[in-house]
Amino acid sequence: MKLLEILEIEHVGPKGEVLWRAEHLTNVLHAEGEEYILTAAFYDEDIIPSEFYFGCDDRLTLSRTDTMDDVVDEPQINGYARQVVAYGEFAIETDNGFWGAVSPILIYTASGGDWGPVSNLFLTTESGGGGKLIASVPFSQEITVENGTSLNVRMRIALQD
Numbered sequence: 683m684k685l686l687e688i689l690e691i692e693h694v695g696p697k698g699e700v701l702w703r704a705e706h707l708t709n710v711l712h713a714e715g716e717e718y719i720l721t722a723a724f725y726d727e728d729i730i731p732s733e734f735y736f737g738c739d740d741r742l743t744l745s746r747t748d749t750m751d752d753v754v755d756e757p758q759i760n761g762y763a764r765q766v767v768a769y770g771e772f773a774i775e776t777d778n779g780f781w782g783a784v785s786p787i788l789i790y791t792a793s794g795g796d797w798g799p800v801s802n803l804f805l806t807t808e809s810g811g812g813g814k815l816i817a818s819v820p821f822s823q824e825i826t827v828e829n830g831t832s833l834n835v836r837m838r839i840a841l842q843d
Contacts, residue, residue: 683755684713684838685708685709685715685719685816685817685839685841686708686711686803686816686817686818686819686837686838687706687707687708687709687819687837687839687840688704688705688706688707688803688819688821688835688836688837689705689784689836689838690703690705690708690745690835690836691703691704691705691821691833691834691835691836692703692797692833692834693709693825693831693832693833694832694833694834695728695830695831695832696716696830696831699833701831702823702825704821704822704823704826706781707819707820707822708779708809708819709817709818709819710744710746710748710817710818710819710820711744711746711816711817712744712745712746712748712749712816712817712818714749714814714816714841715805715814715815715816717817718807718816720759722727722760726796730769731769731807731808732768732769733766733767733768733809734766734767734768734769734806734807735745735764735765735766735767735806735808735809735813736764736766736767736785736788736803736804736805736806736835736837737744737753737756737764737765737777737803737804737806738756738757738790738798738800738802738803738804738833739753739754739755739756739800739801739802739804739818740754740755740798740799740800740801740802740824741743741753741788741802741818742753742754742801744768744802744818744820745814747813747814749815750806750808750811750812750814750815750817750821751808752775752815753798753804755777755800756800757766757797757798757800759794759795759797760792760793760794760795760797760829761791761792761793761794761797762790762792762797762807762827763790764809765789765790765819765835766809767777767785767786770807771785772785772839776840777840779788780840781840781841782838782839782840783838783839783840784837784838784839785835785836785837785838785839786836787834787835787836788834788835788836788837789832789833789834790827790832790833790835791827791830791831791832791833792827792828792829792830792831792832793829794829794831795829796824796826796827797827797830798824798825798827799821799824799825799826799827800821800824800825800826800833801821801823801824801825801835802818802820802821802828802841803818803819803821803835804816804817804818804819805817805839817837818830
């Protein structure tokens, strides 16, 4: 099932030049993410967090059974931080008759040195450590974010195949 789509992702140089760009990359919906969504919608609304977090990692393959314990080489240096989108900050829009939640543009900037390589974006319920791994999207190539460059991402979350 398609849940998380990267509408556009750009690796941008220090002078604003686009070093790499990809569009319409789709996800792996993890089993614990599927369970979490169904539980929040139909059983326990109290588990809905006030914020959602998007991070980058370098898993070679993504599996439906992945959890946060399977996240590999999430950067911890040089300005990298999971990007937060608060509950209510997504724009609810329709595209060809299908509803989706579109994120603001998330900007990951390297400062003081490089970070990466990374090859995936993931959605989780926690800022660090535990939490539920909801979905992950593989990039079309591995990226190292060099000092002074940024990785800019805009996503759409939708319940459609």
